[in-house]
Amino acid sequence: MAAEKWVYMVTAQTSPNIAVINYWGKRDEVRILPVNDSISVTLDPDHLCTVTTVAVSPAFDSDRMWLNGKEISLSGIRYQNCLREIQGRAGEVKDKERGIKIEKKDWEKLHLHIASYNNFPTAAGLASSAAGFACLVFSLAKLMNVDEDASHLSAIARQGSGSACRSLFGGFVKWRMGSKEDGSDSVAVQLADEKHWNDLVIIIAVVSSRQKETSSTSGMRKSVETSSLLQHRAKEVVPKRILQMEEAIKNRDFASFTQLSCADSNQYHAVCLDTSPPIFYMNDNSHMIISLVEKWNLSEGAPQVAYTFDAGPNAVLIARNRKVAVQLLQGLLYYFPPKSDTDMKSYVVGDMSILKEAGLDGENSVENLQPPPEIKDSIGSQDQKGEVNYFICTKPGRGPVLLPDQTQALLDPETGLPK
Numbered sequence: 001m002a003a004e005k006w007v008y009m010v011t012a013q014t015s016p017n018i019a020v021i022n023y024w025g026k027r028d029e030v031r032i033l034p035v036n037d038s039i040s041v042t043l044d045p046d047h048l049c050t051v052t053t054v055a056v057s058p059a060f061d062s063d064r065m066w067l068n069g070k071e072i073s074l075s076g077i078r079y080q081n082c083l084r085e086i087q088g089r090a091g092e093v094k095d096k097e098r099g100i101k102i103e104k105k106d107w108e109k110l111h112l113h114i115a116s117y118n119n120f121p122t123a124a125g126l127a128s129s130a131a132g133f134a135c136l137v138f139s140l141a142k143l144m145n146v147d148e149d150a151s152h153l154s155a156i157a158r159q160g161s162g163s164a165c166r167s168l169f170g171g172f173v174k175w176r177m178g179s180k181e182d183g184s185d186s187v188a189v190q191l192a193d194e195k196h197w198n199d200l201v202i203i204i205a206v207v208s209s210r211q212k213e214t215s216s217t218s219g220m221r222k223s224v225e226t227s228s229l230l231q232h233r234a235k236e237v238v239p240k241r242i243l244q245m246e247e248a249i250k251n252r253d254f255a256s257f258t259q260l261s262c263a264d265s266n267q268y269h270a271v272c273l274d275t276s277p278p279i280f281y282m283n284d285n286s287h288m289i290i291s292l293v294e295k296w297n298l299s300e301g302a303p304q305v306a307y308t309f310d311a312g313p314n315a316v317l318i319a320r321n322r323k324v325a326v327q328l329l330q331g332l333l334y335y336f337p338p339k340s341d342t343d344m345k346s347y348v349v350g351d352m353s354i355l356k357e358a359g360l361d362g363e364n365s366v367e368n369l370q371p372p373p374e375i376k377d378s379i380g381s382q383d384q385k386g387e388v389n390y391f392i393c394t395k396p397g398r399g400p401v402l403l404p405d406q407t408q409a410l411l412d413p414e415t416g417l418p419k
């Protein structure tokens, strides 16, 4: 290793994933091994993403990390487990042009600087820990020239946050719970890539972007300790649902997909209620959204929209195609209008083309919006209006990628400190 004060770094991007068959409950708290398999869809990083830059330099005298611009401690067991697992697999790195050579044995003496940024709310039930730990593990693996495939990396990301293992892939992803004690077979596998079912449109109603009261980690611990419904769900219900969901995804069978996703979300929140003391992640606005979607689906005779709620009140709505997504957005904006001083461009973010197709991108005021006939005829005109902070329009997206453009790096290439 040369004595020069070079900084060697890489930057990567990943996106959160949203469960359609939920992970809730661990059989091993330290290795993060679940009590059931789960299935998720990875979101499009063009709309929601984590960007992480990892750097190594002989000039660094300790491991440091900045999250969303603020320095945070890396001493927690989850960060330490990920760093140790990756370091144990580190290879040799050579950059002839810059005269950099790092041998395997050098890694344990070198220190890291890590900067990460989520372009969506952190710790608010939008899977920031999933995107965050997946990005951390993926970028470190690239930095340290780790020769492992995405499934092996997923088993490392899992030790940062269980659901993070699924963000190592794009499209539809299954986390196999595995049966080995050391967790080596508790890995994520891709069921279908993001192009497989590209009619789907995802609209997230961010009902609250505040930090939630009960973290997923402590919530699921309490559920394992106290909920008998959780035991029944893990043993009797989820194994069958997983097989059915795999079939539904393979055959792009939206009716089965919706039935399974909605039933699983509702059962997961029932487990939360069955926990002592009970955990309430959804609120009145979440319930209102469920009721609108259920009534609409019922009256259409065939499901148009699936929903799933994470560990928070935010609704993730999956529309069967763009036409339905446009109707859905119109309906949502009718029942959850922006406050009078809110600009539409900050009220609906992500894929703005849906807002445009809904005819609401320009001067047209949302106040003039009538409930879309498809929804109104189905559910009648409901006077009650609810509150949503904002909406995100997106779709299934790809897995992790490297961002080779140095201007996207979050650390300064000379100092290795946040830009």
Ligand SMILES: Nc1ncnc2c1ncn2[C@@H]1O[C@H](COP(=O)(O)OP(=O)(O)OP(=O)(O)O)[C@@H](O)[C@H]1O
Residues within 6 Å of the ligand: 050, 067, 116, 117, 118, 121, 122, 123, 124, 125, 126, 127, 128, 129, 130, 131, 132, 133, 136, 163, 215, 216, 217, 310, 311, 312
């Ligand atoms: N970009 C990131 N890089 C590394 N760690 C992150 C990143 N973003 C979030 N985290 C970690 O994840 C924690 C938040 O996880 P938590 O499970 O509470 O919320 P969430 O993942 O947003 O919601 P949920 O898992 O319920 O959908 C943060 O406190 C931080 O430790």
Ligand SMILES: C[C@@](O)(CCOP(=O)(O)OP(=O)(O)O)CC(=O)O
Residues within 6 Å of the ligand: 018, 019, 021, 022, 023, 024, 032, 038, 129, 130, 160, 161, 162, 163, 164, 216, 217, 218, 310, 311
């Ligand atoms: C409701 C969920 O989002 C739970 C996610 O839990 P986490 O992965 O955040 O929990 P830890 O493993 O303790 O970090 C469902 C899911 O994503 O499958």
